[in-house]
Amino acid sequence: MISYTEAHKIVIETVKDFGETQVHIMDSIGRVLSEDILADRDFPPFNRSTKDGIAVNAEHVKINNPLRIEGVCAAGDPQKKLQDPAHCLEIMTGAVLPLNCDAVIMYEEVDIENGKARISSSPKPEQNIHRKGSDQQKDELILEKGEQISSQNIGILASVGKESLRVKKLPKVAIISTGNELVPIDQVPEIHQIRTSNSYTLQALLKQLNIESELMHIPDEKKILEKRIREALQDFDVLVLSGGVSKGKYDYLPEIFEKLSVQKKFHRVAQQPGKPFWFGIHQEYKTHIFAFPGNPVSTYVNFHIYFNDWMDACLGQSSKKYEIRMNDEVENPTDLTKFLLVSANHEKAVLTGDLVNGNGSGDLVSLSKASGVIKVDKQSAFKVGSVFSYIPFR
Amino acid sequence: MISYTEAHKIVIETVKDFGETQVHIMDSIGRVLSEDILADRDFPPFNRSTKDGIAVNAEHVKINNPLRIEGVCAAGDPQKKLQDPAHCLEIMTGAVLPLNCDAVIMYEEVDIENGKARISSSPKPEQNIHRKGSDQQKDELILEKGEQISSQNIGILASVGKESLRVKKLPKVAIISTGNELVPIDQVPEIHQIRTSNSYTLQALLKQLNIESELMHIPDEKKILEKRIREALQDFDVLVLSGGVSKGKYDYLPEIFEKLSVQKKFHRVAQQPGKPFWFGIHQEYKTHIFAFPGNPVSTYVNFHIYFNDWMDACLGQSSKKYEIRMNDEVENPTDLTKFLLVSANHEKAVLTGDLVNGNGSGDLVSLSKASGVIKVDKQSAFKVGSVFSYIPFR
Incomplete structure (x- = not known):
């Protein structure tokens, strides 16, 4: 039985590139760019007024000397020209600064009467002007290949006309449940x-990572398991299983994986929950197999501590690390790395946590009360206020 | 011009209930339950073995006295019966505890030879048994109306057979851009x-809240604006606009809203960015209007500080509050509440932030570097290490 640290390292080392795909801008949040995004023009593309007011030539403007208004520059108008530098043009936010002008005075500082504008303070050259190319110059890199797209990036992508874009492809995942005690969600169990529940949880977790998945249930019968897993190994990039990897008489999966030329990377990890975790890769197809134990909390926690980090690594992203200060004494007298359910709070910029006491690894209700787990090393004891690695569930 | 605090209060007070709808379990994360979820049976529904091993009657078991194995109880088998209390039955995790048994001894503590099991320590009654109804009893409330569904809840919903469920309906939103300088994303601008960018950002932000929206662009022409906004007021629950509410000559929206019987709640807030924000409600249709200023950063920030909190309030959820410790001196000598872009880090359980310096409210690139904003009260100055209200962007 290997340690959690070794197991995690092995999983992360098996990264795989699933290629690229094209997505619509509206489906791009959370995806990882596989192309560089360049400015297709200067940003702003012209000297742009940032205020509603008047455009002037600062040198020719004098306080209390009314300026004749030659016209109006609206946003969307082609560039105009101030004919006489001692006059002015009204100008709107977003409009092109007219030729012969170098400053904008906002309406709040101007009195307009009879087609003339009187100002109360001298403008500084460049004031209220967003200079052409001052944010970005044409062909400059604005979003780099490998970056994960955020909602803040959407405006940038739209500005440069990327209605669709190339992103890293995500794996095609099959979620396989085993166990003859399970019936589908829409049936009334004897x-x-x-009812099957882990599969739905896993599908929901994958969906949050934008990963589509297919659900299948296979009864605990060797021949059927072998046939259907053989097919799945060919059809999918990743198999995520729950159950069938413990020490029971009908826990056939490890034996079947071996028969189907899946290279076992490890089976059983010195951790709790999630000890019977089986992980391997098919020698030919390179299908990854995450075979989690069947207990709901074990599956849920293992997905977060292994699959999430593995997916980040495949996408070239470093997983975010969090730490939490515990309001409880924490101890782990066992030889296993423990992942304890905690409920997190934000108090004055500090992330604090309370232990969630539950009824063991079958207990979905305790899981619901938790916002994540802390990692507690084997044979350790900590005072109130100690800081732990924290893996949030969202 | 009202203060940010007043404006926020007014927005939050205009909550509206948009009714209920039915969604599939896989579309339910983040939605708010509008029905109570009860246990349809006891959980677990039977006395369940939590280990692979042998089921025994503890009173009749003696160390080194081998127990004849009467048979096997697999998960999914109907309940069996131990015929002779001095014998045992093999039992798998998830199987029903047989009649006449009260304990399970795991395989690790048993030697099996010639159909007999020899144990090395005396079992305690109840060991390795997850008692019927110990997590939840039939008809007990397990998820309450008004709760926001998390990925942890999916397993619970599946367990009780909720393939679809009733949740609070979300508003039907139109995103309206105005401004003659804007061209669609797929066109090459003069x-x-x-190119239009705010509308895409707003649509992406709404999508993250599971809200579907429709994009429309209306040119800055009074008659067209009036006609299309009149239609939108009838067809949608919420209009989110960007641009057209400042002091420009073509900022017709406030005037048109008034003409169309929209009750203005406020226009202009003593804040930066986002000062020209206009907020109102149609007197007859009760359509909410969030008319944000056209600058990208203003729109983005106002969406987070007003719309998000309003939506939470409509759904009966209290908005999560965060605080952050700043690594910079922060000052705001103005009379406006400032929302400053910051980049947040997690360091030893503490959320810390650095100011992101940008090029003003048009600057999408600075926005991309930020992970949220801090709220800085007017006429204030703070030392390094001060703690601020923090509004994260995700």
């Missing part, structure tokens, strides 16, 4: 049965 | 034009 007394000895329960 | 030198004096720019």
Whole structure:
């Protein structure tokens, strides 16, 4: 049985590039750019007024000497020209600064009467002007290949006309449940049965990472398992399984994976929850297999501590690291790395946490009360106020 | 001009209930439940083994006295019965505890040979059994109306068979851009034009809140504006606009809103960015109008500080509050509440921030570098290490 640290390292080292795909700008948030985005023109593309007011030639303007208004420059108008530098043009926010002008005085500082503008203070050259190319020059790199797209980036992408863009492709994932006690969500279980739940949780978690997945259930029968997993290994990039990897008589998966030429990277990790985790890669197809234990909390926690980080690594992103200050004493007298459910709070810029006490790894209700887990090393004990690595669930 | 605090209060007070709708479980994350979710049976529904091993009657078990194995209880099998209390049954995780048994001994503590099991320590009654109803009893409330659905809740919903569920409906939103300088994203602008970008940003932000929206662009012509806004007021629950509310000659929106019987709640807020914000509600249709200034940073920030909180309030959710410790001196000598762009870091459980210096409210690139804004009260100055209200962008 290997340690959590070794297991995590092995998983992260098996990164894979799933190629590229084209997506619409509206589907691009959270995706990772696989092209550089360049400014297709200067930004702003012209000397742009940042205020509503009058455009003037600063040198020719005198306080209390009314300026004749030659006309109006609206946003969207082609550039105009101030004919007489001692006159002015009204100008709107977003309009092109007229030729012969070098400053804009906002309406709040101007009195307009009978087609003339009287100003109360001398303008400084360049005031209220957003200079052509001052944010970005044509062909300058504005978003780099490898960057993860945020909602702030959308305006930039739109500005340079990227209605669709190339991003890193995400893996095609099959979520496989095993276990003869499971019935589909829309059925009423017999007394000895329960409804499938892990598969839906996994599908929801993958959806939050923008990953589409297909659900399948396979009964605990060797021949059927072998046939269907053989097919899935060819059809998908990743298989995520829950159940079938513990020490039970019908936990056939490890044996079947071996038969199907899946290279086992490890089975069983010195951690709790999630100890029976089985991880491997198909030798030919390079399909990744994350076979999590069947307990709901084990599956949920293992997805966060392994799959999320692996996906980040595949996309060239470093996983965000968080730490939390615990309001409880924390101890772990066992030989396993423990991941304890905690409920996090923000107090005066500090992330603090309280332990969530539950009913073991089958307990979905405790899981719902938690906002993440802390990692507690084996054989350790900590006082109130100690700081831990924190893996948030969202 | 009213203060930010007043403006925020007015916006939040105009909450509206948009009714209910039915969604599939896979589309339910982030939505707010409008029904109570009850346990449809006990959880677990039977006395469930939590280990692979043997089921015994603890009272009749003696160390080094081998127990004959009567058979196997697999997960998914109907309940079996131990015929002789001095015998045992093999049992798998998830299986129903057999009649006449009260404990499970895991395989690790058992030697099996010739159909008999020898144990090395005495079992305690109840060990490795997850008792029927110990997590939840039939008809007990497990998720409450008004709760926002998390990925942790998906397993619970699946367990009780909620393939679809009733959630609070979200508003139908139109995003309206104005400004004759704007051309669609797929066109090459003339030198004096720019591409629409705010509308895409707003659509992306709404999509992150699961809100569908429709984009429309209206030229700065009074008659067309009036006609199309009149239609939109009838067809949508919320209009989100950017531009057309400043002091420019062609900023017709406030005048048109008034003509169309929209009750102005306020226009212009003592804040920066986002000062020209116009907010109102149509007297008859109760359509909400968020008319943000046209500068990209103003629109983006105002969406976060007003619309997000308003939406939370409409859904009965309290907006999450964060604070951040700044690594910079911060000062605001103006009479406006300032929202300054900051880049946040997590350091030893503390959320810290650095100011992001930008090129003013048109600067999308600075916005991209920021992870949120801090609120800085008017006429204030703070030392390094001071703590501020922080509004994250995600």
